[in-house]
Amino acid sequence: MKKKLVLGLASAMLAMTLSACGSEETNTVNSDKVAQKVELKVQIGSPRFKDQFEKYFEQFKAKELAEKNIEVTIDLEMPNPDQAKQVLQARLASDDAPDIFDVHANDLTTYDKAGYLEDLTGQPATETLYDTVKNTVMNEGRIMALPLESLSWGYLYNKKIFSELGLTPPQTLDEMKAVVNKLNEADKKPFLLAFQESWVPQLMTALSLGGLISSEHQDWIEKMNKGEASYADVSDIFNIIDLIMENGTAKPFEVGNEAGSTDFANGKAAMWVQGPWNAETLLKVNPELEFGVAPLPVSNNEAGTMINLSTSTTLAVSKTSKNKEVALDLLNYFYDAKDSSALFQELKFNPVSSVHQYEVFPWVNEASEYVAKGKAYQDLKLPNGVTDEQAKLLQSYFAKEVTKEQFISSMDKAWATAIKSAQ
Numbered sequence: 001m002k003k004k005l006v007l008g009l010a011s012a013m014l015a016m017t018l019s020a021c022g023s024e025e026t027n028t029v030n031s032d033k034v035a036q037k038v039e040l041k042v043q044i045g046s047p048r049f050k051d052q053f054e055k056y057f058e059q060f061k062a063k064e065l066a067e068k069n070i071e072v073t074i075d076l077e078m079p080n081p082d083q084a085k086q087v088l089q090a091r092l093a094s095d096d097a098p099d100i101f102d103v104h105a106n107d108l109t110t111y112d113k114a115g116y117l118e119d120l121t122g123q124p125a126t127e128t129l130y131d132t133v134k135n136t137v138m139n140e141g142r143i144m145a146l147p148l149e150s151l152s153w154g155y156l157y158n159k160k161i162f163s164e165l166g167l168t169p170p171q172t173l174d175e176m177k178a179v180v181n182k183l184n185e186a187d188k189k190p191f192l193l194a195f196q197e198s199w200v201p202q203l204m205t206a207l208s209l210g211g212l213i214s215s216e217h218q219d220w221i222e223k224m225n226k227g228e229a230s231y232a233d234v235s236d237i238f239n240i241i242d243l244i245m246e247n248g249t250a251k252p253f254e255v256g257n258e259a260g261s262t263d264f265a266n267g268k269a270a271m272w273v274q275g276p277w278n279a280e281t282l283l284k285v286n287p288e289l290e291f292g293v294a295p296l297p298v299s300n301n302e303a304g305t306m307i308n309l310s311t312s313t314t315l316a317v318s319k320t321s322k323n324k325e326v327a328l329d330l331l332n333y334f335y336d337a338k339d340s341s342a343l344f345q346e347l348k349f350n351p352v353s354s355v356h357q358y359e360v361f362p363w364v365n366e367a368s369e370y371v372a373k374g375k376a377y378q379d380l381k382l383p384n385g386v387t388d389e390q391a392k393l394l395q396s397y398f399a400k401e402v403t404k405e406q407f408i409s410s411m412d413k414a415w416a417t418a419i420k421s422a423q
Contacts, residue, residue: 045084194260310379
């Protein structure tokens, strides 16, 4: 009996020991939880900034793992600006929306009405936005995207070439003609032409239309939307466009934005109708380059020589994202108080939030001087597809495949079609 009792006690103690060991092992496993794995799909149509974005995403992944035990994989797609909009629209139409994607601020209302955008109102990042920038990403009182690239832009000019020839940025069309003549006399190409990607020559239309409409035809867009106006009313835009095309570098269809940046940075032309968003690329080619930003003259009315104020790149979160919490974490990280200033400075972007603390660049200050004098306008909001059609037609116009009259007729039709499609 005693033997059985002893054996029973021994068995019980062994069971308790094994149970304790099992419990200890279980607790050890539970205290070392396996990280949750999440994949985010991100589309940003700025391949020139691939290295900077990838570096920043690595910082975010480390932060998310350390703070939330979430192991994030980011599938980054960076189509060329010419193709980005079409790629995005195709994905949205096929229910394959990226978790985060970039949209021009002028297109936000369209995407919002279609139900593609998550309402970002109340997100921590949006609380730090400067009011002037916040207004560009709002629809019906809601914040629909996070501004990334806010700009004050005109054309670029080589300060060294201008200084050597005693030139200053012209404020009228006649003054621009005089500058062009002096450059030609000095055997300096006045304008760089890079027409391989249609979005680059389209910048001529953006600036010339903006200056002319804002100063002389302020109700033109409203009338166009009602079918009561025509591109013939603003045909003066061709005065500056023709001047640029007739005094530019050779073989523009063989030159894309990257090659154009290299040529401009190396002084192959004095001016380029291109924005300061190319600063990072230009300075990578030639760190000693000194360039300025000036408004493009459209006529002899100085009132039309204006800087364009715009928010070009904004980041939106898909309303159908299956990883919305992590997508919002990444979105907010773009305005991180500790890390985002270094990113924006490296990208050569303007500060857009109170968390951004860094010294702005000389060309930003130069453009801001025009803005302070009231010589600026808010970027025009054209119907969906109109800008793309302008881009294609400008290429054809330069190649003499369409006349000015055909350009006008085609744009009137494209505008009317866009308005009808939106109804």
